[in-house]
Amino acid sequence: MGHKSKSAPRRGSLMYYPRVRARRITGRIRTWPHLGGPPRLLGFAGYKVGTTHLIMVENRAKSPLFGREVVKEVTVVEVPPLFIYGFRAYTKTPKGLKTLGEVIRTPLPKFADRILTLPKKSDFSKIQTFIENNLDKVSELRVLALTQPQKSGLGKKTPEVLEIKVGGDDVKAVYNYIKEILGKELRAKDFFAEGQFVDAISVTKGKGFAGAVKRFGVKIQPNWHKHRKGKRVVGAISPSRPHMMFTIPRPGKMGFHQRTEYNKLILKVGENPSEVNIAGGFLHYGVVKSDYILVSGTLPGPSKRLVRFRYPVRAKIPKLEPPKILSVSLASKQGV
Numbered sequence: 001m002g003h004k005s006k007s008a009p010r011r012g013s014l015m016y017y018p019r020v021r022a023r024r025i026t027g028r029i030r031t032w033p034h035l036g037g038p039p040r041l042l043g044f045a046g047y048k049v050g051t052t053h054l055i056m057v058e059n060r061a062k063s064p065l066f067g068r069e070v071v072k073e074v075t076v077v078e079v080p081p082l083f084i085y086g087f088r089a090y091t092k093t094p095k096g097l098k099t100l101g102e103v104i105r106t107p108l109p110k111f112a113d114r115i116l117t118l119p120k121k122s123d124f125s126k127i128q129t130f131i132e133n134n135l136d137k138v139s140e141l142r143v144l145a146l147t148q149p150q151k152s153g154l155g156k157k158t159p160e161v162l163e164i165k166v167g168g169d170d171v172k173a174v175y176n177y178i179k180e181i182l183g184k185e186l187r188a189k190d191f192f193a194e195g196q197f198v199d200a201i202s203v204t205k206g207k208g209f210a211g212a213v214k215r216f217g218v219k220i221q222p223n224w225h226k227h228r229k230g231k232r233v234v235g236a237i238s239p240s241r242p243h244m245m246f247t248i249p250r251p252g253k254m255g256f257h258q259r260t261e262y263n264k265l266i267l268k269v270g271e272n273p274s275e276v277n278i279a280g281g282f283l284h285y286g287v288v289k290s291d292y293i294l295v296s297g298t299l300p301g302p303s304k305r306l307v308r309f310r311y312p313v314r315a316k317i318p319k320l321e322p323p324k325i326l327s328v329s330l331a332s333k334q335g336v
Helices: 110-114 124-133 171-181 212-216
Strands: 043-057 069-078 082-093 096-104 140-146 161-167 197-203 206-210 252-255 258-270 292-296 306-310 324-328
Touching (some): 043 161, 140 171
């Protein structure tokens, strides 16, 4: 750093600037992969339960432990069915995608009243006919889905509203697929497969107001004259004119950022919650009551946080052989 005789790398990554809190707690997917083939949903969602470990046979061919028993840390995610209540059609314009029309299947289930309010005068049949007659102008079709937390062990009733893209080569085939699933529930097994890679989008745990040492990893001043004005402060905070540099570590709110983790491996898709429920329930969550998945490694966010999944946008390996799981730890995590 200029006058210093030794290397002094900057503190804190500039990758995530601006370092601000997420606008919404559910996370937002800005990029969808372009997948051809038959029509299929490109995303799903579930609630983070907690972590445990299992014993499995390593299924990565390039691993030095290939074919041997290994212990893996896994995250349990409860994935109750999604209810598809509508869809949107988009058309391409020079300024990006523009909504061509939105169709909602009425009447909606009673739990949807907690989050949705429909206009009193709305004729969605005319809009649907308009979309059918202009399928040649449609570039993307996305479904509108509601989560069903009342079917999970979350202890929550208000659902989240999600918009999920439907992939496929033929727009007409995609439209017919959406008409088939409209007003129905989609379960985890309709999207996830064992050995599949997915991207996980979630909002991290909020940590409140933090100083520069915790927020950026700034070195604490040594025990001599340089700390007479503070030990846990930044030595120089750049010139104030014409303006202070935004790269200088400063105190502020920490955490509650949206983050995306790429290529997370799905180890198991289960329908029997007793296979993963630990003694006494998961810490800060409780008992799993519906479908679940086991994801290798950890996921951003605390327990009960909604995690959104999508087909990977940076996949190097499309899929692995379904792993052979020997046992899942059911030991109590209370007090750990």
